[in-house]
Amino acid sequence: MAEITLDKVVKKYGAASVVHGIDLEIAHEEFVVLVGPSGCGKSTTLRMIAGLEDISGGIVRIGDRVVNDLPPRKRNISMVFQNYALYPHMNVRENLGFGLKIAGESPDNISKRVDEAAAVLGLTPLLDRTPAELSGGQRQRVAMGRAIVRRPEVFLFDEPLSNLDAKLRGQMRAEIKKLHQKVRTTVVYVTHDQVEAMTLADRIVVMRDGRIEQVGTPMEAFNHPRTTFVATFIGSPPMNLLPGVIAGGAVRLADGTTVPVPDRLKPHARDGRKVTLGIRPDDISPVGHGLSQDGPGAEVDLTVELAEPLGMESLIYTRLAGQEVLAKLYGPRIVQPGEQLTFRMALDRAHLFDAETGQSLRLD
Amino acid sequence: MSLAVESQTSKQLKRAGLTALTFLLMVVMCVPGLWVVLSAFRPNGEILAKPPIWIPEAPTFDNFRKIFGLGTDQVAIPVGSYFMNSLIIAMTSTVIALAIGMAGGYAFARYRFRGKGSIFLGLMLFRAVPGIALSLPVFIIWSKLGIIDTKIGLIIVYVSLNVPFTIWLIDGFFRQIPLSLSEAAQVDGCTRWQAFWKIEFPLARSGIAAAGVFAFLTSWNEFALASQLTRSTSSKTLPVGLLDFTAQFTIDWAGMCAMAVIIIIPALILTFLVQKHLIAGLTFGGVKG
Amino acid sequence: MPFWRRESATPFLLLTPALLTMAFVVIIPLVFSMYTSFTGYRLVKPDSLYDWVGFRNYARILSDWEFWVPFGRTVLFLTVVLNVEFLLGLGIALLINRITWGQRTLRTIMMFPMMFSPILVGFQFKFLFNDNIGIVNNALQSLGLSDGAIAWLVDAKLAFFSIAIAEIWMSTSVFAILLLAGLFAMPRDPLEAAKVDGCNAWQTFRHITLPFLMPFAYIAMAIRSLDVARAYDIVTVMTDGGPAGRTEILWTLIARVGYDNSRMGMANAMAYVSTILSILFTWYFYRKLVAARRYMGGAQ
Numbered sequence: 016m017a018e019i020t021l022d023k024v025v026k027k028y029g030a031a032s033v034v035h036g037i038d039l040e041i042a043h044e045e046f047v048v049l050v051g052p053s054g055c056g057k058s059t060t061l062r063m064i065a066g067l068e069d070i071s072g073g074i075v076r077i078g079d080r081v082v083n084d085l086p087p088r089k090r091n092i093s094m095v096f097q098n099y100a101l102y103p104h105m106n107v108r109e110n111l112g113f114g115l116k117i118a119g120e121s122p123d124n125i126s127k128r129v130d131e132a133a134a135v136l137g138l139t140p141l142l143d144r145t146p147a148e149l150s151g152g153q154r155q156r157v158a159m160g161r162a163i164v165r166r167p168e169v170f171l172f173d174e175p176l177s178n179l180d181a182k183l184r185g186q187m188r189a190e191i192k193k194l195h196q197k198v199r200t201t202v203v204y205v206t207h208d209q210v211e212a213m214t215l216a217d218r219i220v221v222m223r224d225g226r227i228e229q230v231g232t233p234m235e236a237f238n239h240p241r242t243t244f245v246a247t248f249i250g251s252p253p254m255n256l257l258p259g260v261i262a263g264g265a266v267r268l269a270d271g272t273t274v275p276v277p278d279r280l281k282p283h284a285r286d287g288r289k290v291t292l293g294i295r296p297d298d299i300s301p302v303g304h305g306l307s308q309d310g311p312g313a314e315v316d317l318t319v320e321l322a323e324p325l326g327m328e329s330l331i332y333t334r335l336a337g338q339e340v341l342a343k344l345y346g347p348r349i350v351q352p353g354e355q356l357t358f359r360m361a362l363d364r365a366h367l368f369d370a371e372t373g374q375s376l377r378l379d
Numbered sequence: 380m381s382l383a384v385e386s387q388t389s390k391q392l393k394r395a396g397l398t399a400l401t402f403l404l405m406v407v408m409c410v411p412g413l414w415v416v417l418s419a420f421r422p423n424g425e426i427l428a429k430p431p432i433w434i435p436e437a438p439t440f441d442n443f444r445k446i447f448g449l450g451t452d453q454v455a456i457p458v459g460s461y462f463m464n465s466l467i468i469a470m471t472s473t474v475i476a477l478a479i480g481m482a483g484g485y486a487f488a489r490y491r492f493r494g495k496g497s498i499f500l501g502l503m504l505f506r507a508v509p510g511i512a513l514s515l516p517v518f519i520i521w522s523k524l525g526i527i528d529t530k531i532g533l534i535i536v537y538v539s540l541n542v543p544f545t546i547w548l549i550d551g552f553f554r555q556i557p558l559s560l561s562e563a564a565q566v567d568g569c570t571r572w573q574a575f576w577k578i579e580f581p582l583a584r585s586g587i588a589a590a591g592v593f594a595f596l597t598s599w600n601e602f603a604l605a606s607q608l609t610r611s612t613s614s615k616t617l618p619v620g621l622l623d624f625t626a627q628f629t630i631d632w633a634g635m636c637a638m639a640v641i642i643i644i645p646a647l648i649l650t651f652l653v654q655k656h657l658i659a660g661l662t663f664g665g666v667k668g
Numbered sequence: 669m670p671f672w673r674r675e676s677a678t679p680f681l682l683l684t685p686a687l688l689t690m691a692f693v694v695i696i697p698l699v700f701s702m703y704t705s706f707t708g709y710r711l712v713k714p715d716s717l718y719d720w721v722g723f724r725n726y727a728r729i730l731s732d733w734e735f736w737v738p739f740g741r742t743v744l745f746l747t748v749v750l751n752v753e754f755l756l757g758l759g760i761a762l763l764i765n766r767i768t769w770g771q772r773t774l775r776t777i778m779m780f781p782m783m784f785s786p787i788l789v790g791f792q793f794k795f796l797f798n799d800n801i802g803i804v805n806n807a808l809q810s811l812g813l814s815d816g817a818i819a820w821l822v823d824a825k826l827a828f829f830s831i832a833i834a835e836i837w838m839s840t841s842v843f844a845i846l847l848l849a850g851l852f853a854m855p856r857d858p859l860e861a862a863k864v865d866g867c868n869a870w871q872t873f874r875h876i877t878l879p880f881l882m883p884f885a886y887i888a889m890a891i892r893s894l895d896v897a898r899a900y901d902i903v904t905v906m907t908d909g910g911p912a913g914r915t916e917i918l919w920t921l922i923a924r925v926g927y928d929n930s931r932m933g934m935a936n937a938m939a940y941v942s943t944i945l946s947i948l949f950t951w952y953f954y955r956k957l958v959a960a961r962r963y964m965g966g967a968q
Contacts, residue, residue, distance in 0.1 A: 602787040
């Protein structure tokens with residue numbers, strides 16, 4: 016059993032703190048993705064789990080062992096690095112078998128397990144090549160093979176796909192997912208790419224400035240963001256955020272436009288409270304061209320500033336209460352700049368955040 | 380059409396000019412050394428000839444036989460001993476400087492610590508102390524310690540002479556190896572020590588060899604300190620020995636040329652072997668926090 | 669945990685042997701020579717080591733033309749030689765960068781003078797510039813450019829010139845090789861951008877190539893500054909400061925006063941002046957190098 020527990024984990028460089036007391040529990044065989052912008056502390060956290068970075072405070076457990084003072088080799092983990100970190104002076108076979116050799120496995124056993132891992136990843140024809148002779152995707156696969164061949168309790172991935180081009184990245188994402196289904200182990204995966212996070216994770220951990228903003232399944236983070244940060248970070252294009260004040264059961268925006276407060280948030284909307292209205296581009300569309308026409312809605316007339324046709328849908332740039340707002344039009348209709356359209360906001364999918372703290376009102 | 384032809388010929392002219400200039404450059408670089416080498420294989424009479432004889436008419440190894448005391452005609456200068464002294468002193472000091480330099484270079488390349496930049500700069504500044512200026516106090520202290528005019532005395536000096544630059548070079552080579560390789564090895568089950576010997580050392584090997592050659596040649600070529608710290612046959616090195624010739628009233632040009640060739644040969648061979656790595660090390664080593 | 673078991677102690681442990689050797693061979697002797705420079709120590713009179721004279725040695729050398737002339741000559745020599753080496757090295761690097769064949773072979777050939785023993789370089793040029801049998805005079809005479817034997821190493825100005833030639837021959841490669849490495853590492857995009865922006869060849873060189881090369885020039889300067897005192901070897905073998913002290917430089921003067929005249933106290937005072945000079949020189953270029961690298965930012 017290899018669950019991982021972080022208990023108030025802190026990382027400091029001198030006086031500067033980069034991870035401020037993180038609490039996190041990762042279940043056995045769970046695939047957890049740490050996601051956030053660069054500098055949010057996600058890689059540092061991963062490296063503390065790996066033992067490559069000293070832990071300045073708090074406790075890290077793997078299984079039922081406290082690993083704070085254990086070197087990486089005693090933590091029963093393996094790791095895939097951003098630049099793959101293949102040993103340039105060894106061929107693929109030696110790269111895969113290195114960990115087993117260090118562990119003192121017999122040559123027969125090593126070659127058997129290397130062959131197995133190579134077969135799983137389709138590396139068998141490449142075993143005698145050196146890393147320099149491999150393409151980016153192949154190197155990536157060797158790096159994963161090196162991780163699985165040792166059958167560790169925990170896999171750590173540090174932005175493993177960021178050096179690949181978009182197409183290959185999609186392919187490898189699927190392979191990682193399949194691999195996890197085949198080799199059930201606990202996985203901690205770090206990325207700055209929210210698409211990777213959404214597609215791979217059982218649970219995602221959104222981080223910012225050394226703190227955890229939200230932990231949950233990808234759909235939870237998407238549908239119920241706890242903060243404006245999560246709301247804009249998860250989902251593409253990002254959620255529109257409009258500042259306003261609650262007045263008489265509605266949000267009054269800067270230019271006086273009012274948008275009714277959705278029923279589920281009514282209890283938190285006392286008059287005079289400053290809020291931020293959040294609505295995803297998918298949920299604001301010209302009437303008749305939206306995802307769904309049911310449920311509560313609010314209609315506004317807006318002028319198209321720019322339209323980006325994407326085939327079956329178009330992204331529309333418009334302006335509401337003096338702010339740029341992105342909307343989506345579903346269907347193959349051509350829209351011209353300057354055109355005036357009536358847009359419908361799906362209020363059951365709108366969010367309200369406290370203007371000061373950025374916290375969702377439903378958390379009050 | 381004619382314009383194109385014109386620019387074609389002007390291009391050819393330019394290329395010919397460049398080639399000629401390069402050729403001239405190589406002549407200037409090579410001729411002085413080559414002349415000494417050629418003269419080493421001439422009898423003294425040919426060296427003194429006027430007008431000069433360009434290509435040796437009667438190439439001979441006599442000069443070499445003479446300085447090593449092999450022929451009937453001998454010089455009074457024990458070049459054989461000097462050669463052995465030089466070899467022992469340069470090799471020993473190189474091996475020690477490499478060991479010390481590897482530890483130091485690794486520390487600079489792989490660790491962050493207080494005063495890193497100042498320590499690095501300090502090492503370089505101590506290296507900058509002119510040999511002759513350093514020789515004065517070392518001469519006095521070594522006399523008191525009883526290691527003046529011994530091989531060991533000179534070896535100690537050369538080790539410290541070579542350590543700063545060896546650190547500069549080796550730091551550069553380790554820096555070029557991504558840190559994640561060592562980390563991957565540690566995750567794969569190595570201790571830091573194993574990760575060093577199995578991953579980082581093999582990858583830096585050619586660079587370390589280049590640093591070793593540089594250290595060897597520095598010791599092999601050094602004169603200012605050696606000329607003051609060694610006096611007798613049992614410790615004098617080749618560069619110091621070369622000056623023995625000029626102490627006599629008539630200069631034995633042929634003998635000196637032959638001895639020069641003996642000093643040059645290791646420099647030529649070793650430089651040729653490691654020049655590529657040496658340039659890489661000089662360019663990307665050192666500096667930066 | 670004791671200090672030496674901690675992770676943060678590792679780099680200091682690794683550096684200990686290096687620091688110890690430097691302490692033993694450089695720092696302790698330098699402290700000792702600092703002391704000696706305040707005494708009237710003479711090699712032939714061991715007791716004079718305890719003969720404290722305060723600043724007398726310094727006062728004497730600083731008010732003595734016998735010191736200032738070689739000092740000025742040394743500074744002049746280094747200024748001329750280093751500037752010529754830089755310009756020649758830059759020219760050679762640009763030349764070889766344009767050549768389309770055998771760049772690496774040419775570079776290897778250039779490395780050889782660098783690896784020669786300075787004493788050998790001195791001897792080599794003494795041989796070439798010899799007034800009687802030297803190839804230079806022989807060549808000039810056979811070409812009819814000169815009828816008599818030119819006394820290269822006897823006339824003060826010519827001797828200075830000959831020594832400078834030897835020094836330049838030996839060390840120009842340091843600049844040429846490092847600047848060439850800079851040219852090889854130079855990214856093409858800024859050059860092409862400059863061309864598109866309408867720069868002519870000279871402007872491109874002046875505003876793009878040269879600033880990019882400066883860090884490499886500073887590396888070369890920093891490396892050269894470590895061994896400028898090698899000129900001692902060359903002068904010793906070529907003229908030994910002669911004729912009549914007219915090619916005497918700071919370092920040959922130190923050797924003469926210290927060993928030949930056995931006035932160690934005085935020599936140590938001079939040595940201190942020369943040490944400080946060398947250290948300032950290295951420090952200056954090292955700082956320039958660090959600054960240039962920082963300013964270059966992502967390019968490296």
